[in-house]
Structure formats: C-alpha cells, structure tokens
Amino acid sequence: MAWGLKMTGSNSWTGLEDDDLTFMSREDLWKRILMYAGGFTDRAVRREYKANVTENYIEVHLFWAGKGTCCTLDQGTYGPIISAVSAAPDFTPTVGNKPPSKRNNRTGVIVGVGLFSFLAGVVIFIIRKRRKPYTDDEELLSMEIKPYTFTYSELKSATLDFNLSNKLGEGGFGPVYKGNLKDGREVAVKLLSVGSRQGKGQFVAEIVTISTVLHRNLVTLYGCCFEGDHRLLVYEYLPNGSLDQALFGDKSIHLDWSTRFEICLGVARGLVYLHEEARVRIVHRDVKASNILLDSELVPKVSDFGLAKLYHGKKTHISTGVAGTIGYLAPEYAMRGHLTEKTDVYAFGVVALELVSGRPNSDEILDDEKKYLLEWAWNLHEKGREVELIDDRLSEFNVEEVKRVIGVALLCTQASHSLRPPMSRVVAMLSGDVEVSDVTSKPGYLTDWRFDDITRDVEVSHVTFEPGYLTDWRFDDITTSSLSSFQTTETNTSGSKISPRKADSEPMLGAQDQFWKRTVSLL
Known part of the structure; x- marks a missing residue:
C-alpha cells in the first residue's frame, strides 16, 4: 500500500501521485506520512500488510481518518491518497495467472464446437420430424380466408358415426356421407381415405381453391376438419346428386330439354367465374358430368376442386402432370401437360353433348357409328342432321337451342386450343346474344395422336368398372388405388414417341376405335 504526496510549501499540500488507493489521515497524520516517506515529498510510499485469504476472496475496507493536510486546501489539492491496492501470494502458486495459450485451448474449442453442432442438428431433426405431420395444417392456418373448422366428434355425430345408411357415394378421395348439423343444416361430409397421399394433397388444394x-x-x-389424422370436407347437401346419375343412372329424375339447357348455361357461367371473374384465375381440370351436382331446384353446381390449379399472372399455360378423366381431356393437355382455361372449355363441350344426347361420351354397347359421342356428333353435323343426336327420352325440345348447344360443343372441342372460345363467349352464344361461329374443322380427340408404345406412357394402378362406362377412367398425378376410377401416373416417356397424326394419314375418326381397343387390351 503506498501514498503519493506532493508538498509545494511548508503550509500546504497541492497534489498526490502514483498508483495506490486513497487514504486520509487525522490532523497529524500528514506528519507520519512524511516520516514514512523519509522526509521527502513527491514520492510513493509502499506499505505492506499480511492477510489470510480463503476461497480466493479478499475484502479491503477503507475508513475516514482525516483530511491529511495541515493547511487550508488550495483548489485541486486534496491531500494524500491511497491510489492502488495489490494482492500477491507469499507462496509459489500451482496455477499461473496468465490466460491459456491458443494452442492449449484449440482442442477445447474444437470439442465444444463439434458438440454444439451435433446437439443443434439433433434439435433441428426433432423439430422437423414433429412438424412434418402438420404441414397441411400450417398451410391451412396460413390462409388469408380461413374455412370454418368442425370438430371430428361434431361430424361423427352429424353422420351417425358415418353410418352406411347415410353414405352417398365414394370416389378416389374417399367416401361421402350425408349429415345433419345441430343448427339444422343438411351437409355432405367427404372423408379422406386413410393413407391416401393423393387425397391429402387434394384436401388442401380443394380448401385453398374453393x-x-x-x-x-x-x-x-361450409368448412373442414383436420383433427389428428382425420381430414374431412363439409359441403352443402345437394339432394338431386350428380348430373351423370340423372342422365345415365338409375335415379328417377326426368330432365326435360329446358332444364338441360339451363344446366348447360349454369355450368358455363360457373366456369366463367373461375376463369375470368374470380380474384385468382382457376382451372378446374376435372370438369365432367359426375362433378356437376344438382340442388333441389336442379340448379347445377360445379364441385370437386381437388385437382384445380390456380393460374397466376399472365402465364400462357401451366406445365403440369396430367390429371383428369379420359373422354374429357383436351389433346394438348393429355399429350404435353399444357394446362390452360381452354382445358376446361374442351371438357365443357363434352358435357354439353352428353346433356343433349343423354348418354356418356363413350359407350361400348352401342353401334360402331355411335360408340364415341364426339365422332357421332361430328358426322351428324357434317350431314346437317344434328337433331338426331337428341335424347330419345325427350318428347319436346327447342330445335334452335339444340343446334346452338351442339354447335357450341363442337367449337369447344376443337383440336387447337386457340380455336376454342373463352367461356364468356360460350355463355353469350348459348344465350343467343352472339351468333354461334361456324365449325370448320373436326373436334380434337386423344386419337389425334399416335402412340408408338402406349404401354410406356401410362402406369396402370387400379381398374374398376361400372357397366357401360369408360368415362370413369382417370389420369391422376399420384398413383393410388381408387374404388371408382382408373388412375395413372406419368412415367418416363423418353423411350416412346408421341406424335400428331398427319392430316393425309388414315381417317382421324376411324382410328378412335383402334385407340380404345389398344387401351382396353392393356387391362
């Protein structure tokens, strides 16, 4: 311990120096300090004391002992101070007080970093693994417009524990049940089949779209349920079922011509909204009779948006895997995966012909000339005998409206998508606001293309038949079994050639029978 003093005269102290801790004496303390300093000023005085230290802890307490000067202080003069205290051991320490060298510390750093990286990787893996099952949930929760969420127990109660007596049907997605909510609403509950990868993707797509x-x-x-492993969609209940059941099935619903015409016009208006009026352009991608439902007043409603695609910006087309139903697929989409609104226009044209004729787009039990609806319709159109296409069950109909619908349908099914009208013009032509354009070329078919090796282009995963229907066959993005559909997935086609048939080759329409026979032979 040391004092640093500086005396400028016999009666005053003006400063203090050196690096030890401040210490103030009594009135005569300055004399002793001067004595400790050997009678000299302006020098440091070192004082040593011994103290016992336990647990590496020492305390130094300073007490007031006086101002340490004998005179009136000048400005800036405060007497002697203790400016520093140092502690030094009186033994040889076993541990140095210098920081460890970089070389000695390198091993510890490497071990520490490695351990931290390992633990961080484990934590990230666990988090991702836990979050993976809830990917669909997160996408739904992040939506701007969130659907109403039902509890599983609520829907289970509404359907009487999914009683078979309430089952309305079953498709590739899963079974559909009729239910009654507590507020009195009748609903249709679509249940995702357990383990269906395809269904999970369609579940999210349908909610996001609709x-x-x-x-x-x-x-x-109305809403959905995504509770645990349960995935359900809740729709308004439409008591008259689907259009294909009304036209081709056993349901005792008589659709007169005026009703069929209004159904055709209503479906067209729904597609206009999707393509041109909705906030985001939407391509349904699976327009067909079974996806058009009828309410209590036979008003048509387009349903099943599981394959729908959002069409952002000003894209000319979307390149995607083929998904849809054979007989309704536009050629450019079926062959090249080019998806536009005109894909839906083509499918609508097929539905329009089904409404007129009251039969599916292909029927093996009919005569060869009538087997394929598009081919038959074109042949009658060329001969000016379109009225013969009308359903035999219709005793009364408007001839002009029938010809108008057939003409629009043939325009919608042109081979080149650029020749197909947009749905807004389709509505105008059906309504009579615009004249139906002349049809100058034959409709497009899947048979417009030659399959050099058809077995390399599709992978058959499952086939089931309902008598008389080839329209239930489906091309889907994901290979999965279905109780009512023929589903395929795209495979490597590099070894196969798919090319357009030349105009001067064998008759285009006559080859349609070859295509179906080759397809059926694969089964």
Missing part, C-alpha cells in the same frame, strides 16, 4: 370463390353455380364449402 374458400376463395363464391358463385351460384359453384358448390359451397
């Missing part, structure tokens, strides 16, 4: 649209001719989604 939650953003609202139109008289589109089915209304």
